[in-house]
Amino acid sequence: xxxxxxxxxxxxxxxxxxxxxxxxxxxxxxxxxxxxxxxxxxxxxxxxxxxxxxxxxxxxxxxxxxxxxxxxxxxxxxxxxxxxxxxxxxxxxxxxxxxxxxxxxxxxxxxxxxxxxxxxxxxxxxxxxxxxxxxxxxxxxxxxxxxxxxxxxxxxxxxxxxxxxxxxxxxxxxxxxxxxxxxxxxxxxxxxxxxxxxxxxxxxxxxxxxxxxxxxxxxxxxxxxxxxxxxxxxxxxxxxxxxxxxxxxxxxxxxxxxxxxxxxxxxxxxxxxxxxxxxxxxxxxxxxxxxxxxxxxxxxxxxxxxxxxxxxxxxxxxxxx
Numbered sequence: 001x002x003x004x005x006x007x008x009x010x011x012x013x014x015x016x017x018x019x020x021x022x023x024x025x026x027x028x029x030x031x032x033x034x035x036x037x038x039x040x041x042x043x044x045x046x047x048x049x050x051x052x053x054x055x056x057x058x059x060x061x062x063x064x065x066x067x068x069x070x071x072x073x074x075x076x077x078x079x080x081x082x083x084x085x086x087x088x089x090x091x092x093x094x095x096x097x098x099x100x101x102x103x104x105x106x107x108x109x110x111x112x113x114x115x116x117x118x119x120x121x122x123x124x125x126x127x128x129x130x131x132x133x134x135x136x137x138x139x140x141x142x143x144x145x146x147x148x149x150x151x152x153x154x155x156x157x158x159x160x161x162x163x164x165x166x167x168x169x170x171x172x173x174x175x176x177x178x179x180x181x182x183x184x185x186x187x188x189x190x191x192x193x194x195x196x197x198x199x200x201x202x203x204x205x206x207x208x209x210x211x212x213x214x215x216x217x218x219x220x221x222x223x224x225x226x227x228x229x230x231x232x233x234x235x236x237x238x239x240x241x242x243x244x245x246x247x248x249x250x251x252x253x254x255x256x257x258x259x260x261x262x263x264x265x266x267x268x269x270x271x272x273x274x275x276x277x278x279x280x281x282x283x284x285x286x287x288x289x290x291x292x293x294x295x296x297x298x299x300x301x302x303x304x305x306x307x308x309x310x311x312x313x314x315x316x317x318x319x320x321x
């Protein structure tokens with residue numbers, strides 16, 4: 001869906017999966033600094049919005065999700081995944097319950113497949129699943145923001161800020177009083193700095209939660225059965241994931257920013273060395289310079305010097321080997 005905020009001064013449309021909102025409004029680093037200082041907002045109205053209502057909603061979702069939600073307190077934010085039978089990540093949901101409905105925002109365009117799966121699992125449970133993307137917009141306020149939140153907005157509060165589920169018709173009025181807008185590129189740069197994975201960016205068709213550090217934040221290890229739990233338990237108790245997420249400081253003298261999918265090799269092996277990973281997200285950070293998240297093989301030494309194609313990269317451990 002195309003956001004009306006693309007008409008704001010300086011707005012440059014985002015591309016790819018984030019199409020429909022602004023990539024930036026003319027000054028990427030200023031927008032990042034504003035978010036880091038707790039001012040402004042990010043238009044995420046292209047994200048999918050799904051609600052689950054009915055008295056069985058929490059008990060039912062508890063059976064399907066990786067997270068413990070059967071007694072989720074009203075207003076408490078959480079994250080959850082839906083896995084395949086083999087334990088691979090299929091959906092990531094960012095949840096809050098308002099006492100009547102569970103609200104979730106998901107990756108743009110993924111809500112259709114998610115709803116189809118949820119509908120197929122309703123059986124005799126008293127729940128109703130709805131796609132609210134057409135009438136509800138997601139807006140992000142950074143941590144520390146003092147922007148006034150409309151009374152009819154559902155709020156999902158996290159350590160990184162507040163996600164608002166806002167009636168889409170009120171988006172422009174909210175933007176007018178919420179402070180300077182920041183584009184999704186600024187939001188992504190801070191996400192990379194915070195080492196937070198994103199579905200479709202840090203994941204591929206075979207990603208399991210352990211590889212990305214989603215154990216604990218989106219996967220509860222002491223809850224009952226759910227699809228894919230066997231893989232989660234086996235890796236947790238008996239082994240290690242085949243890959244691990246790392247944070248990369250990229251060579252700042254290179255004007256080229258290695259994009260997603262860029263192959264990573266050991267610097268000591270030279271340009272003809274074997275591939276040991278790939279970049280998942282890269283960004284230009286207002287303080288750290290060029291940075292990236294990447295997936296590398298678990299046995300890559302934590303102090304190894306890396307090359308992302310022809311760009312030197314120093315790694316920080318996100319997921320322990």
